[in-house]
Amino acid sequence: MIDEKGLRTDGRRPNELRPIKMEVGVLSNADGSAYIEQGKSKVLAAVYGPRELHPRHLALPDRAILRCRYHMAPFSVEERKSPAPSRREIELSKVIREALEPAIFLEKFPRTSIDIFIEVLQADGGTRCAGTTAAALALADAGIPMRDLVAACAAGKVDGVLVLDLNDIEDKEGEADMPVSYMPNLGLISLLQMDGSLTFEEFKQVLNLALEGCKQIYKLQKEALKAKYVAIKEEVETCLQS
Ligand code: CDP
Numbered sequence: 593m594i595d596e597k598g599l600r601t602d603g604r605r606p607n608e609l610r611p612i613k614m615e616v617g618v619l620s621n622a623d624g625s626a627y628i629e630q631g632k633s634k635v636l637a638a639v640y641g642p643r644e645l646h647p648r649h650l651a652l653p654d655r656a657i658l659r660c661r662y663h664m665a666p667f668s669v670e671e672r673k674s675p676a677p678s679r680r681e682i683e684l685s686k687v688i689r690e691a692l693e694p695a696i697f698l699e700k701f702p703r704t705s706i707d708i709f710i711e712v713l714q715a716d717g718g719t720r721c722a723g724t725t726a727a728a729l730a731l732a733d734a735g736i737p738m739r740d741l742v743a744a745c746a747a748g749k750v751d752g753v754l755v756l757d758l759n760d761i762e763d764k765e766g767e768a769d770m771p772v773s774y775m776p777n778l779g780l781i782s783l784l785q786m787d788g789s790l791t792f793e794e795f796k797q798v799l800n801l802a803l804e805g806c807k808q809i810y811k812l813q814k815e816a817l818k819a820k821y822v823a824i825k826e827e828v829e830t831c832l833q834s
């Protein structure tokens with residue numbers, strides 16, 4: 593998994609992220625949306641709300657409820673995945689919701705719901721993190737007031753080497769995988785899971801590596817949000833000139 597030059601299966605150095613592309617406002621029928629490509633993983637997120645809640649008995653008098661569905665398309669993995677929600681997808685929907693919840697001013701929208709749909713189009717590891725990153729962008733794109741963006745990234749251990757942003761094979765063959773989500777302005781970690789085993793020293797180093805990855809992703813998120821408004825401004829200017 594690590595060659596004699598210390599490079600990984602896809603040629604990356606241990607502390608290097610995969611190439612990342614992000615775009616905001618990609619779906620016209622959702623209130624907010626975002627698309628992310630992280631290496632070969634491709635994930636779409638759509639947000640609706642705050643909107644009237646059905647069934648109504650779920651409504652809370654003092655805040656909005658946040659609902660999240662993480663779903664893998666049947667064609668997103670090598671072996672066709674059943675479209676029905678798996679145990680894993682139910683778990684990931686829950687942890688992603690919990691990762692995003694502290695970022696949103698839910699108390700501003702009592703008796704409503706904010707709904708997030710995450711669709712994995714192609715999976716090559718790290719999809720819960722890519723889904724969280726895209727969902728945070730989609731929430732911002734929907735104009736939902738937020739305390740901070742949420743950036744997510746995994747780090748772990750492969751062939752005895754601590755590595756950032758594991759791909760599918762590194763996730764499956766490696767010794768440990770730790771997905772983390774982080775809100776840099778608030779200094780808050782809202783997701784921390786770990787698969788595999790690490791010494792306490794390694795745990796601290798892997799966590800720091802993941803946080804560094806989150807900070808890089810956070811910068812890209814802000815650029816993606818700005819890019820949308822630059823495009824709108826240019827469009828308006830062209831309209832005014834003609
Ligand atoms: O995607 P993430 O790393 O957040 O979650 P995981 O449960 O650790 O899954 C790692 C990878 O396994 C996924 O990204 C997919 O590439 C792959 N996988 C798969 O091939 N078939 C599934 N039914 C589920 C996951």
